[in-house]
Amino acid sequence: MEQIDRWDYAGEGLEESQLPAAPWELVRSWVDQARRRNKAQGDLPEPDQISIGTVDEHGRPSVRTVLMRYLEPAGPGFYTNLDSRKARDLAANPQIAGTLTWAPLFHAIRFSGRARQLDRDVVRGYFESRPWGSRVGAWASAQSQPLHDRGELEQRVHELEQRWPDTGRPDDVPLPDGWGGYVIECDEVEFWAGRSSRLHDRLVFVREGDGDLSTEGAWRVERRQP
Numbered sequence: 001m002e003q004i005d006r007w008d009y010a011g012e013g014l015e016e017s018q019l020p021a022a023p024w025e026l027v028r029s030w031v032d033q034a035r036r037r038n039k040a041q042g043d044l045p046e047p048d049q050i051s052i053g054t055v056d057e058h059g060r061p062s063v064r065t066v067l068m069r070y071l072e073p074a075g076p077g078f079y080t081n082l083d084s085r086k087a088r089d090l091a092a093n094p095q096i097a098g099t100l101t102w103a104p105l106f107h108a109i110r111f112s113g114r115a116r117q118l119d120r121d122v123v124r125g126y127f128e129s130r131p132w133g134s135r136v137g138a139w140a141s142a143q144s145q146p147l148h149d150r151g152e153l154e155q156r157v158h159e160l161e162q163r164w165p166d167t168g169r170p171d172d173v174p175l176p177d178g179w180g181g182y183v184i185e186c187d188e189v190e191f192w193a194g195r196s197s198r199l200h201d202r203l204v205f206v207r208e209g210d211g212d213l214s215t216e217g218a219w220r221v222e223r224r225q226p
Contacts, residue, residue, distance in 0.1 A: 009194030011106030014201040019221060023189040023205040024073050024213035027109060030191070031071065034102045043104050050076060053097040054089035062089060068100070069126060070118065070183060073214040076100075076111055077118060077183035079126060081143035081176075088144075090115045090182065098184055106194030111184045118181035126181065128170035135173035136160050186213065190224075200226040 020026055031047070038044035050068040055061050062085060070077030076098060080087055090096065096115040101108045127135060140156040147153055164173045186207070193201040202224040211218035 008196050009106050009198070009200065010196060011194040011200075013195045014191055014193035014203055016203065016221065016223070019191075019203060021216040022211075022214050022219055023186075023191075026191060027071075027076075027189065027213060030102075030105075030107055030109060031100070034100075034105060034107070037102070037105060041104075044102055047102065049100075050078065051099045051101070052078065052086060054086050055093050055095065056085075056089045057092035062086070068098075070122070070181060072183075073212040075113070075184040075186050075213060077181055079118075079123065079179070079181040081138070081141065082178045082180045083145075084143040086144075087180075087182075096182075096184055108192040110188075110190040110192065111186050112188045113184050113186040115182040116185050118183055120180075123179070123181050124175050127175045127179065132166040132173065136164065138179050139173070139176055189213065195226075198226060202226060 018026075034044055034047035038047045046067065048068040048071075049065050051063055051065045053061060053063045064086065066078045066080065066086075068076050069079055094114045094116075095112075097110065097112040099108060099110045127138070130138075136157060139160050140153060166172065188204055188206055190202060190204040193203075195201060204222045204224055205219040206222055207218060208220050209215075209218040
């Protein structure tokens, strides 16, 4: 049998007394803590990476890791090509789950609910904040589609760079019609805090009423077994 490296999760855990009345405050706090940790110690690269799970029209699941570039009381969100595998899945079935995991902190947050497309003005604002090369790349990549070789992609990038040279302006590359974003409108938000002997804390906000992640009175809390 292969030798398995093991380590104990020496986290501080999470108690009900530490929870706010709605999940938003703690979501914001843990995300900020992860970002500070990476800046200070460098052991949490891409602290905003989130694993997104979808299912297609046949019920086949798919998980991929993207960057959480939207975080508001409405929920966490991300941007993508609207003809990508994830976007096609969400068109067929808007149910979605996402997980932020920060192993050095013994923290994770799980979101589950339904995906909603972000408003076009929000998408445009984010697109224009991206580096010029990333904006060109959004046009060059027919995301999730087959590609003959790397050279084919690089040739498309070269052609688009000539078409839309870098002028330093946020609108020098237009927003593609087929590029957008999604927010997860959550029914559940689970906070996972690692503890010794795998006796972790799992405290879950479960939606009971209307509102967003900051709405008090819209959530109840369950403790679930590790």
